[in-house]
Amino acid sequence: MTDDFTVNIDPASVLDPAVLDPAVVEARLALSAQLAALSGVLARLEHARARVPAGAQGDQWRGPAQLAYGSSVRQLGGQLDEAIDVVRAAKRHTARAVATVASRG
């Protein structure tokens, strides 16, 4: 996984001759780039979520510290699950915005 996200957009589909408003074209390009970036963020978050430990399972660690650790790790997992849901929602809204802007052409 790299830190850069490449957005491949067919200029013909964006620079529709019928659409002459440069602001709309710019918005459509920007929203498409945002959509691609959000896909990358989602992949990163899912990768991070998969690496969150299951919580103290070792048989050499017991007691309150183990419980506190397990609770902290579960909360971290919960935060990441929520973040993933929110990024998915952001993706959906962005995709809808791209479609709406495109339909104006």
Next chain:
Amino acid sequence: MADRPSDSLTVSGGGSVAVASDALFGDAQSLEAVRDELRRASSALVSADAVVTERLLRRSDAPLSALDAEREIDHALALVEAAGQRAAAIAFLLRAAAHGYGVADDAASRIAQQLAASLGYSIGRLLPLAAAVIAPALPPVLAALLVAALVAPKQVAAVPGALGRWLADNNRLLTNPVTVALVRAGVMSVDDVIGGALGLPAAAVHALGDEASGVAGPNTSAGVFAALGARFGLLTETPVATRVSTRQSGGSPPHGLAQRLDRIPQRVDGVDGPRGGHVRVERYRSPGEPDGFAVYVTGTADFSPKAGTEAFDLTSNVTGLAELPAGSVRAVQDAMRQAGVTADSPVQFAGFSQGGLVAATLAASGDYNTRGLVTVGAPTGQLTLGEGYPAVLLEHTDDIVPALGGNRADDQPVLVQREAFADRATPEGVAVPSHDRGEYRRTAELADAAHSSTLVDALAELDGFGRDASNVTSTLYVAERVRR
């Protein structure tokens, strides 16, 4: 109690005082990876947010869904940053816990050693008195033993065997971390007992002991035992002769700890006498590079205090613990010389039990171009192994053999520990089941699959040795004592 082996490893060393289970170190590493991934995700979200500006949305009369997306991105950014901070905090606390445990463990060990030294000195001071009390009773006891030996010689001769059987039947007594800790403390206190028995001032014994200057310690105690034994014809060193047993070509360098343990030879008693070898030397030839060598050293083959033909015997054990030129050490040096190992040849050492002590002694001697060391169930505690090469030591916390080496003096090697019989019954009829090679093989397999970066890095460095070898030869040597 579940009848399953304990698969939990404890990892320490590698130049750090931290002590923790491999699982805990693995969790810390995973959380650090999560933290780093979330930092990258956070940066990517900021970039994604910056692509679509509010001004652009207004100019283009963007739909409400675009504004909803902006709001969700802001929300996601807050969640990701909070999660990243939480991951960083948990990882930090895990590392701090491992560090704190290591510091506390070290402090407890030092206090226990001080107490054991004081107790040992007191016992030593009482020994002459005890001897004076017991001495009058000795002649009748010896006379009774003599009569018993004349009347029932078989029963008297069976006493040592009976003791061994009793230990085998009650092996939980020996296979116990508490017993192991006591043995370790006892080994560290023998010099104090001797000092007390000789009537030396407590301050002098303390100043010379391993708690202070380290002039006297388990090595000097072993030297005293060797000297005392020699007066009775026991534990006497002899010259050794090493000869080639078998030689074969092919194969490849080992990968991981389990494969290294498999290559350590075993000397066993057969119907026609002892079989197998003591030392295996593998030679790795790579074009354009000096030949590399891997030396594998067996454990003790003879536990009799009277030196016989076996070079790997109790005499070598005691002499080796005294850090004197044991027959087993000289045998391995001879095998290496015969195999073509020079002072400049890159060489890795591996050994089991006494073989581990021999391997560590040679690796740390400065006489060889050491590129790695693996010891399994070896009493190497008091050896300073030095830096500059990967060293991995496997020990069972319920195995008394490593405890015979005393407290660990060097935190550079990676120490991998496991309680072999933590959650299951010990097998019947075996005195020290936790010293069994099969048990150590399981530990080696677990270590090969471990996550702790300290251990993973050391294994990677060990496995890099001889990796490009185009030709591998393996020679097995037998080492025997020579009667003068």
